[in-house]
Amino acid sequence: MSSVHTLLPPDLDTTEPDPVVTPQVFVRVFAVPSGMPWEQRRAAELEARHGAPVPIADLMHKLKRLGTWSFGGSARFAVLYIRTSEFTGPFETLVDVDGVPTKVGFGTGAEQTQRARLMAMLALLAAITLAILGSGVAVALSVRAETSARLDLAEQTAQAKTRAAKTQQTRAEQMRLLGRAVGKARPVEQVLTDLAWASSARAPESRLAAVHWDHGLLAVEARGAAAPFLAEERPIERSDKPIRPGVWLWGVRPDPSPATTFPSERTGP
Structure with missing residues (x-):
């Protein structure tokens, strides 16, 4: 007995496509010291890279600020990780962030639009802050330049550590480097604290x-x-x-x- 196999055209193929598997999202919440919004975000980016559960070269991640920015106050951030090997295309999903169901997407157009809006809001907030400081702007810029230089150095160090971790470093070595980087960050927190005090305690008629x-x-x-x-x-x-x-x-x-x-x-x- 012979059998006959019928070939259907591609548009009539009834085979169901394989289901799309959403990558598992790992969430971590942490705090950064007081400072300007862009400085806090840079510090949060460093913490997100250093505190990754596996080498950062194997992950995709994004940051979300929890709450609003306040002058002289610390800030809380959430970092969301997925494994690069599990990412097959843009997706959105709901995750629990500090007890709140939050919609998050990786590689989506909405994500890119949200990032552009965030950068625009940060630029507007920076302009408003400089206008409010008035005669004290020279003081703020002087300390900000020193703080920015420290953050630039820390960021360059973090990038070098990430490249080394991808090829040579073990996770134990990464933790040792992280401890050293945290020690270097302490003066930055003290500078920001002194700047916040000077801005709040300055006499209205003083000319710094x-x-x-x-x-x-x-x-x-x-x-x-x-x-x-x-x-x-x-x-x-x-x-x-x-x-x-x-x-x-x-x-x-x-x-x-x-x-x-x-x-x-x-x-x-």
């Missing part, structure tokens, strides 16, 4: 010319002999004479609160 910061020591140059700050929790001292005509140097004692004392700086038991 420059800010100097070195290993926890803060000093400002101000026009006129009146004290440039109103807060009493951090005593300030004025130089014996002007450093130049009409400009006095004011030294600010370190913040005595425990939050500004880092483990590496403690000398007692």
Whole structure:
């Protein structure tokens, strides 16, 4: 007995396509120190890369800010990972982010549109912040330049570590490098804390010319002999004479609160 096989045209093929498998999404929530929105996002990006559950070269990831930005306050972020080997095309799914069902997509047009809107909002917020600071903009830019340089160095180091991890480093080596990177980031947090204090405590009539910061020591140059700050929790001292005509140097004692004392700086038991 012979059998006959019928070949159907492609458009009449009744075979059901293989179901699309959505990659598993891993969620991690963490906090970053206070700072400008773009600085907090860069710090969050570094933390997302360093804290990946497997080598970052094997993952795709994206960041989501939890809550709104506030001046002088820390920020919470969620990072979402998927394995690169499991990504076959753009997809969207619902995941639990800190107890809230959240829609997330990888490689979708909506994701790209959301990223463009976020960058536009950050640019607008930066312009508004500079306008509000007014006469204190020179101070903010001076400290921001130092902070940006530190973040650039940390970012370059992180990229070098990522390339090394892809070919040579083991996960144990990555954790050792992460510990060293966190130690270097501590001065950045202290700079941002001092900047936030100086912005909030500045006397309305004061005219700041420059800010100097070195290993926890803060000093400002101000026009006129009146004290440039109103807060009493951090005593300030004025130089014996002007450093130049009409400009006095004011030294600010370190913040005595425990939050500004880092483990590496403690000398007692």
